[in-house]
Amino acid sequence: MEFSLTTLGSASAKPMVDRYSSVHVLNARGRLFLIDCCEGAQFQLVRYKISPMKIDRILISHLHGDHVFGIFGLLSTMALLGRTAELHIYAPRDFSSMLNFFMGHFGEGIKYPITHHPLTFKERQVICETRTVEVSAFPLNHGIETYGFHFLEKWQEHPLAPTDRYARSAAYCCDTAPFPELEEYVRGVDILLHEATYTEEMRALANERYHSTAAQAADLARRAGVGKLIAAHFSSRYKDPDVLLQEARAIFPESYLACEGEKFNVPYRRLNEEND
Template sequence: MIFELTILGCSSAIPIHNRFMSSQVLNVHGRLFLIDCAEGTQIRLAEYKISKNKIENILISHLHGDHIFGLPGLIGSMSMLGRTKPLDVYGPEGIESFLNNAFEISESFIGFELNIHVVRHSKYTKIIENEKVIVYSFPLKHRIAAVGYKIVEKDRLRNINPEMIEKYNLSYNQIQAAKYGNDINLTGGEVLKNADLTFSPKRKRSFAYCSDTIYDESIVPVVKKVDLLYHEATYMEHLKDKAKERFHSTTVDAAKIAQQAEVGKLIIGHYSSRYKDLNALLQEAKGVFERTELAIDGKRFTVKIPDNE
């Protein structure tokens, strides 16, 4: 059961040094979430052999161009390629008029059901729940309304002890009932307690996305102990004043959030075009939080099913 993030772009503002701008895909059990959609996103999707058609939800953090200018183009391509299944797009206020104006002015016809959801940017909110995942949005502090997203696996079913299946010759229906936490009544009247039949499900895997934002400790409880945290790090610490002025974060800011939230791994990205070589950014972040990696176009981060703790 896959839980994997692929970076499609990691640059801020402009595409440079072989880096496209913000866009990522999270694959949860084969369901794809596209997070931000900068110009060039569909080029990267094709390059990394990720099917546009498998994208079910698009989560937009904010309406700056380096996060959304690829969106009308991607949706237009989906329609031209004959998509029939619905697509859900989430983003802060303005997302609706941005898309509707783009389609209207360019006389683009979208041949499938496009559902645009405006996300409240001031409150931690559950925005999606299906049988696999729950998705939350939460406020970020940026120059315009911006939200982060947290995607968490749903509770898995209990794992059944195979020896017990054999010992009691359990039927398919009994096994399913046990996986859902029920006790089993055997034909002779004996009751098998669920706790004797099954093990606890594995810990749920999670990913949080924070871009773009100034250093903001109110993010910490929201992203507490996620397996993967993506946090923007537009600048190094020598430009911390500029970061503050522009409502962005530094490498140290991102690492401090990761450290306080005790995340499994920090991924930094949204680099300023002034940094061609990213190694200094990585080292600076690692100085605060060792388990840091760089977002690089094409890089994949897989979260394995954890052992029980």
């Protein structure tokens, strides 16, 4: 049973020919969560053969364009595809006026229900529970209201299933500058997708813009004891983001680069394998 995170966009805000801005898909045993929705996100879904009809929940971290510009095209496409199932959008409060504007001009053909769940938290809080996963949101440090997300697989009681299964987890932190509480929010997750917009050389600029360097992301991953760090949201100044990977790996060897179409799977494990 799959538990995976697929990146469809690895860049920050500036348009590039071979990279998209932020959009990712978490698959929790067949339930798909779309995390952020940059311009062109729906084209990436088509390219990587991920059906928009399988997405019931969209999580928007914050209302910078590189994380949200693509959602309106996607909402229209879902209607074209004949969607009837309710769609849940978890996004900061101000998203409701954007959604109302869009629905006022383009909403006539949209027959399926769309529910906006406003995110307004000062601490980590559960925002939704499905049969397979519990999702929480927590505030990040990005100058405007921004949330990170934490996914924890739920253990289903089943007469034929083993009872000592290890619950898999992932966290998403994009965009953010470092801050002390973040370590606890992401402690021990199997996969941490974290922004690494700049290298250390640009730390002053990262600070000023409420972003992180690759070294800062890796330092967090090390302190929080995560399984794998996936660095993402690269500045367009890095034609080859390998320099970000090298910087992160020097601090946290289990660092990887987000890359369009690349999937990170968390393997199924038993609890007693933890000590092997």
